[in-house]
Amino acid sequence: MSKLLIRNLRPMAGEACDLLIEDGRIARIGKGLDASGTAVEDAGGAIAIPGLIEAHTHLDKTLWGMPWYAGRKGGVLQDLIDNERNERIPLGLDVHRQSMRHALRLIENGTSHIRSHVDIDTDHGLILLEGKLRTREALAGLVDIQIVAFPQSGLMVRPGTYELMDEALSAGADIVGGLDPSSIDRDPKASLDATFALAVKHGKPIDIHLHEPGELGAFTLEMIMERTRAEGLQGMVGVSHGFCLGMPDQARVASLIDQVAELDIRIFSNGSPKATCPSLQALRAAGVKVGIGCDGIRDTWGPWGQPDMLHRARIVGMKNSMRRDDELELLLDTASSGGAAAIGVDGHALEIGAMADLTLVAGETLAHAVVEEAPRPMVIKGGKVVARAGKLCVEGVVAP
Ligand SMILES: [Zn+2]
Structure with missing residues (x-):
């Protein structure tokens, strides 16, 4: 089973917590989640929204x-x-x-x-x-x-x-x-x-x-x-x-x-x-x-x-x-x-069981995040980190 724990993110600009992804889906959201046997990323307190x-x-x-x-x-x-x-x-x-x-x-x-x-x-x-x-x-x-x-x-x-x-x-x-x-x-x-x-x-x-x-x-x-x-x-x-x-x-x-x-x-x-x-x-x-x-x-x-x-x-x-x-x-x-x-994609949300498609955005609140012109700190698709600080980070894929 592939696992990724993201520490210190704020789902929908709420309180900071951790989010555990298992096999590409959101498995747990909460404070102080156990990181044993899991790759860990630190979101630095950034807001998380669905992709x-x-x-x-x-x-x-x-x-x-x-x-x-x-x-x-x-x-x-x-x-x-x-x-x-x-x-x-x-x-x-x-x-x-x-x-x-x-x-x-x-x-x-x-x-x-x-x-x-x-x-x-x-x-x-x-x-x-x-x-x-x-x-x-x-x-x-x-x-x-x-x-x-x-x-x-x-x-x-x-x-x-x-x-x-x-x-x-x-x-x-x-x-x-x-x-x-x-x-x-x-x-x-x-x-x-x-x-x-x-x-x-x-x-x-x-x-x-x-x-x-x-x-x-x-x-x-x-x-x-x-x-x-x-x-x-x-x-x-x-x-x-x-x-x-x-x-x-x-x-x-x-x-x-x-x-x-x-x-x-x-x-x-x-x-x-x-x-x-x-x-x-x-x-x-x-x-x-x-x-x-x-x-x-x-x-x-x-x-x-x-x-x-x-x-x-x-x-x-x-x-x-x-x-x-x-x-x-x-x-x-x-x-x-x-x-x-x-577009016919249901269940696109930061909820247990949903696909782990999420984006970290800069800003204090959701409204601030809309207007702030800043790179996305991290982009996660299907439980994998695909971009950091506005740049792709997937091995073998290069923008032509
Ligand atoms: Zn058109």
Whole structure:
């Protein structure tokens, strides 16, 4: 039996105590635990939280570590999509190398689970997915990666994409992605029929990017909810961004949020500074399971972002005008246990019997830990120390 005793940590910023891990699970939490026959680590009084959850990102897009990219364009969503699809090969964007760089930095910053979309389009076939599958295998035991097959260039508007999505879901993708069924696919009925058919065929959840604003987005969201109800897929459907839930008509939004909660539809937000994001507080108050994510970082779309969930939490906190400690605690929960529930990982908590996925964070309190810009003192995944002071410490694994 493998054992690790961590001395002097403060679970959820409570009183200092010890935490014993046996075979990758939390076995005991208490003061003065017996260390005989056990490897021991000293947490130095740091706060411990369940591992951070990156609930929405694109590991196949980042240019992190590559020469600075000066070719970013303005324009509408379609321009950005086309620019990326046309630039990937000329830029030499190797998905395995880039997704390793991105994921390893998320690990160093305390992330235990990642939900990552991967582009499926008729120019690239499944090569981008293959690069990401290699990364998932290389990082097994260091981070859990869920892969969403994502029709970034559209599902209905590019014939052949549906068949590739079908293949991707057979080849290891975990989740059926989607993109703006009305404004990109121009045919929400056909687009959603196809998306839900793939989910039913493969028995896999759905996660749809919905950037459509205002009443158009609300219309599409209602169509998503109708199908969720008709197919009995409560708890299996996620909506990323959901900008329509941030529209000014508060009565309309409240009604939509009630239906989202009733159907257990998960919402994923990156706190986009340019868009009308749904209120994190309103979603959580209604009982909606919510995750937050960095979305793309330093890619052909934009230069912004860091592979760090606390950095993202600060952006989401500012976007939601969070100031009070209880709001920052809600935010931190959404980046850890709450986000885990949203991506379908249950029991992600500092409790006896739970997986020993935990992160030490700097700060006096949980609220302080959200805003403090400091390396994570220690990151533990499945009972193993994988990073110290913000640096990976796993033999044989080197960030490319
Ligand atoms: Zn995205």
